[in-house]
Amino acid sequence: MDIQRKLAILADAAKYDASCASSGSQPRDSLGGRGIGSTEGAGICHSYAPDGRCISLLKVLLTNHCQYDCLYCVNRASSNVPRARFRVEEVVQLTLDFYRRNCIEGLFLSSGIVKSPDHTMEQVVEVARQLREEHDFRGYIHLKTIPDASDELLARAGRYADRLSINVELPTAEGLRALAPEKDESAIRRSMARLRLRIDDTREEARRVLPIRALPGAAPAAAKPPPFAPAGQSTQMIVGADATDDRHILASSATLYGAYKLRRVYYSAFSPIPDAARALPLAAPPLMREHRLYQADWLMRFYGFEHQEIVASPDGLLRLDVDPKLAWALAHAERFPVDLNHAPREMLLRVPGLGVKAVERLLQARRVRRVRADDLRRLHVPARKVLPFVVADGHRPAANAMAMSGSAAAAAEPAQAALF
Template identity: 60%
Template structure:
């Protein structure tokens, strides 16, 4: 096989990294200017976008160290038995790409994952060397996110957290049964043990000594994980329950959901078609309800176990609990206001602050920023009353998207 150029490696290993959603990547279009000048790029191989906790959009170089892998996970395009083209970066090549992209203002950080080469320890050691070289030799102060290999030695995970801003360990699938069937070389116990190790070290890094000195930094942006949706029979309820346990047990910053995409030479154990992308979207909405709106996983998933694809999970919950509505906006506690469709966390906080000083009216909700059209059937206040709350079928028809019209062409 002919030796690949750096550009060829970049094209292969950036494309191979697209299946990992755990850096919150999104697509972007190249913006042009009249004179062709300007800094930065939203396109190009390996460049993706992530969002910082304060809402800033951060451009990252998102690549694999290699797509060679000794594991044979049925759902992975880079599994050992796959016939994809293979490539591998050296440590210095990844460092060079990161620095050159950064100097050209294309990126603000690096997201690095990898297939398993030789052994988990060997692979993790190379990834750590990249991060350490960027920090120590190149004095790189940008964002670094390392995909941690759960089978790697604890000392390597500890060093990874020393140089990286965030670590992530993919749980891959929502149930242990599915993991045993589709990724027999991986162990849920090992994955959870590595997550516990990251949590313990992160907590230790936040504790000051009795003299007030702080210990060495460790992954200050926390840890995240990813679950594949639709590669196994797990319901949305099972997925949300698994996520809820992960948040509680390991203090994850995010659980990312990635809709399964059929791959070449796929195992017969895998579905032939991908799940609807709307399912992934509804899971993210449900995840948001668990993290910021006080919902429990068991409340969100209906008895069928599957989220409604036509309406968002908050509205679906409100329709299933019509007896709790309408709520009095001027008297209802925060917990109930957060369950009103059309009320977000910021608008609820503004409502609570404003009603300390005056009685709120319908027009005040518009000024506060509530999505009043969605909230109208579920609230009462001076200037508005829904009178008789319509039945669930009529309310659902009001908010569900209209069916697409058939075309003769």
Template identity: 75%
Template sequence: MNIQSKLAILADAAKYDASCASSGTSKRNSVGGRGIGSTEGSGICHSYAPDGRCISLLKILLTNFCQYDCLYCVNRVTSNVPRARFTVDEVVQLTLDFYRRNCIEGLFLSSGIIQNPDYTMEQVVEVARVLREDHDFRGYIHLKTIPDASAELLEKAGRYADRLSINIELPTVQGLAALAPEKDGAAIRRSMARLRVHIDDAKGEARDAAANKVVSMPQGGPRRAVAPRFSPAGQSTQMIVGADATDDRTILSTSANLYSAYRLRRVYYSAFSPIPDASSALPLQAAPLVREHRLYQADWLMRFYGFTHDEIVPPTVPGAAGGAQGATPSGGMLALDVDPKLAWALAHRDRFPVDLNVAPREMLLRVPGLGVKAVERLLVARRVRRLRSDDLTRLHVPLRKVLAFVQLADHRPGRGLDAVNLAAQFKPAPVQASLFST
């Protein structure tokens, strides 16, 4: 099989892995004629950094052969799909060739399990080692690690990769046992814990090196202290949504635990999609993509807006038939017709309107339509003047959403706004399907 045919198979096989964002790493580039590649710049859009930059990644599997039989995976051992396998040198040359043609800025590499976890992990790490040491590649490298691989191999991977990720696969231990019995949930978490220790140690050494910028060497003159790098962009994980009956409350609870216990940079959510020759244990229909979108929004609320998972999807919801004030459904699921921040505000109408001129930052962040940057700018502006509607206009916030929940020097909506009517106002109007819609 030629390399083009392999690429077609193994790039397509990698599309199910969502955890390939490239934000948060240290800056490196080849300015000055040293090395090749960069973690900065823009190119073909594959993923986004938090500041909006597009980061292009060559996203492939080393191989889609796999000895595991995870029911939800198209590459499982019993799946009837075309198989291919790259050599280490082929992945290295593809990465360099695509970079030189300005098609990519980095590499995302995962793999099926062949022979055993250690053998597979050795091959994955060797790709990164050759790129870094033999070709002085300074672009972004994200390696999908194998939790059953040895601690030594995981440590070695962190020396070459900008980010490491270990997929937790499913939100619950029960779901993992039912759909991927060969995978060990405890081993996955042990590996995450090891990576956290190594990442924390590297950060500590970097702080020490910054505090002692110059150290003396016994052979002669002083040199700058350089701390060893270990996965500077941290670690991430991915879980499949909709492959089992796990509700959104449980999914967000699992995510909150992962963020707290292992300091993950991101938890990615991948809506289940039916696969060929699927097991009868799997749903017949794909999970709605809007559910995946709402989980990402809820995840953002936990990470940046001060919400806890049990606030976003409470354990018991008053008015089970229609949801809390017509906004949040019962059964531990996020509303699909409104975003989770708006759903929370509608369910807690007694906390609004919020006076933007006196309310604390924590409450401003809970106002639908106000983002983190807008809140910071409002806090600065209100130190020198009383805020008015024009200030919101200048910040380009959605006035239709915000004004129903805030009080300003020239705007007082009162508390009499009915939450059920507000919910109906903010729900999107039905759109007639196009003949060409998919």
């Protein structure tokens, strides 16, 4: 099989994995004529990092052959799909060729499991090793690690990759046992814990090495330890392949963030696959559900929300007609309106339409003078969304302003959904 045909098969097979953002990596470039690639800048962009940068990655599988038969996976052992397998050197050359053409900034590499987890992981790591050591590649590398791989292979992967990820696949252990009985939820969590310990130990060691210029005659300063997965680790959950509701999905995410210090939990709406098992749903969940989970995840990570307070409905699902922050505000009308001149930061962050940066600007502005409604526009805040929920000098919302705001937002959502 020629390499173009392999690329067509294995790039398409990788499209279901959403966990590939490049934020958090250390800046490296090829200034001075040394090395190739960069973790900064942009080529032909296909996704966005959390800090807003467009990023582009060559996103492929080493192979879509797999010895596991996970029911939700299009590449499962019993699936009737075309199969292909790259050689290590082919992935290395493709990455370099695409970079030189300014098509990508880096590589996202995953793989089906062939022969054994260690055999597969060794080949994945070898791709990264050749790029870094033989070609001095400075671009971003994200490796999907195999949970049952040895500690030594995980340690090598972290030396070459900016980010490592291990997919938990499904939000609950029960779901994993039902749809992927060959995978061990405990092994996945153990691998995440090992990665967290190595990342934490490397960062702590780096902090102990102070960048102080040595005095004449003094012993040389200790060398800074080599980085280990400087962009941390991430994971992915499939949404809608089983009956797990949003309340339990967010609870699982909160546990992952707290226990393993993950940079991101990615949510991927289940996509029906050919020759699907009867245990799987016949239709995909609404893509808006995936989007709402990302918004709720953002509230947990940056806005001080606890996972248990985000989903209020009896069925455990997020509202699809309005975003989770607005839904919370409408369900807690007794907490509003919020006084922009006196409310603490924690409460300002709960006002629909106020983001983290906007709240910081408001806090700075009110140290100098009292905040007026007109100031919201100067701070580039969506005033129409904010004003029904706040009090400011010269402004007090009407008694039914919150309800009207919720109705208007719900009516606008179908048109906005196409943007996501």
